[in-house]
Amino acid sequence: MTTSGLFGDLFRDDAIAAEFSAPAFTRRMLAFEAAWTRALLSTGSVTQDDATAALQSIEAFDPSQTVTLAEGSNRDGLPVPALVKALRQGLADGPAHAIHSGATSQDVIDSAMALTLLAVTAKLATGLRSAISALDDLRDRFGDAPMQARTRMQVALPATVSLRLTAWQRPLADHLARLDTVSIEISKAQIGGPIGLRDRPEGQSDAVAAEVARLLGLTPAPVWHTDRSGPVAMGHWLTLVTGTAGKIGQDMALMAQQGVDELRLSGTGGSSAMPHKQNPILAESLVALARFIATQQAALAQAMIHEQERSGAAWSLEWLTLPAMCEATGAALRHLKTLLNSVDIMGE
Numbered sequence: 001m002t003t004s005g006l007f008g009d010l011f012r013d014d015a016i017a018a019e020f021s022a023p024a025f026t027r028r029m030l031a032f033e034a035a036w037t038r039a040l041l042s043t044g045s046v047t048q049d050d051a052t053a054a055l056q057s058i059e060a061f062d063p064s065q066t067v068t069l070a071e072g073s074n075r076d077g078l079p080v081p082a083l084v085k086a087l088r089q090g091l092a093d094g095p096a097h098a099i100h101s102g103a104t105s106q107d108v109i110d111s112a113m114a115l116t117l118l119a120v121t122a123k124l125a126t127g128l129r130s131a132i133s134a135l136d137d138l139r140d141r142f143g144d145a146p147m148q149a150r151t152r153m154q155v156a157l158p159a160t161v162s163l164r165l166t167a168w169q170r171p172l173a174d175h176l177a178r179l180d181t182v183s184i185e186i187s188k189a190q191i192g193g194p195i196g197l198r199d200r201p202e203g204q205s206d207a208v209a210a211e212v213a214r215l216l217g218l219t220p221a222p223v224w225h226t227d228r229s230g231p232v233a234m235g236h237w238l239t240l241v242t243g244t245a246g247k248i249g250q251d252m253a254l255m256a257q258q259g260v261d262e263l264r265l266s267g268t269g270g271s272s273a274m275p276h277k278q279n280p281i282l283a284e285s286l287v288a289l290a291r292f293i294a295t296q297q298a299a300l301a302q303a304m305i306h307e308q309e310r311s312g313a314a315w316s317l318e319w320l321t322l323p324a325m326c327e328a329t330g331a332a333l334r335h336l337k338t339l340l341n342s343v344d345i346m347g348e
Helices: 014-019 022-042 048-060 067-076 080-088 093-097 105-142 161-186 205-216 229-255 281-304 312-341
Strands: 146-151 154-160 263-265 343-346
Touching (some): 022 080, 022 105, 048 080, 048 093, 080 105, 105 161, 105 205, 105 312, 146 161, 154 161, 229 263, 229 281, 229 312
Antiparallel strands (some): 146 154
């Protein structure tokens, strides 16, 4: 409902959603399969002729044609088996063996998700920098203006606007710095094989894993099939970012209240029943998005609980929550920049 267009762009972000689209994610799965074939070739596990034919099949697959993959997911619970079958179709045994042999579906999807999350964080980092810059501008314009400090929503002591702007900006800068650590967590290639032993191809498994990671631009790492620390860490970072944005939105909505009048915004929303009202729509959206993401993080944390060597239920929970959290964060940062840039007056 909220992404259908009925509510405009309040709760969606097309740029982030595009990173999770079927064609984009399929391209990243194909990148894994191509890297896997090249790694098999580099270790002598397959012949040059077989690898060439396999790579031609991978490169010929149209990532926008995902109907077959969707049907496969309905049957198998995920698209990789159907993808591998399509890539091997019509190939002789040698080239077919050069595709996916020794890998497993989770290797493909987790590595593709790592690539997706890195692309998403790059976009979100840009949004954070824009918000921080907008706060610098507000400090230059209104930082010395008087403002009444409030604690527990009651009048406290006289202050200046700079006090509140600093409280808004500092955590945003901290979140931006924290992204370096989060990026390390989410940039790990997943190479574990069927049950996480990483024992295929025999005698060459570590070399293949290292080469796949290098080709994809990911970090070599131990098998993390059942260790979901990276995705959950990403969700935690999204919760922090939007929590801060929501706090700013909440403060701005309170400052714009009639009777308080510490903030005047351009482009505020109207009411269908009360023409005199100017509703701080984007500020309210920031609060809603922050609360939404906080609740989704609770669900994402459940993905830590995998049964034995792999869980279909816990794993798929990530697909339901993390993309939605990323898109909501993109929307929140876009709204935050717009809202900060719409300030006409700030302070008493």
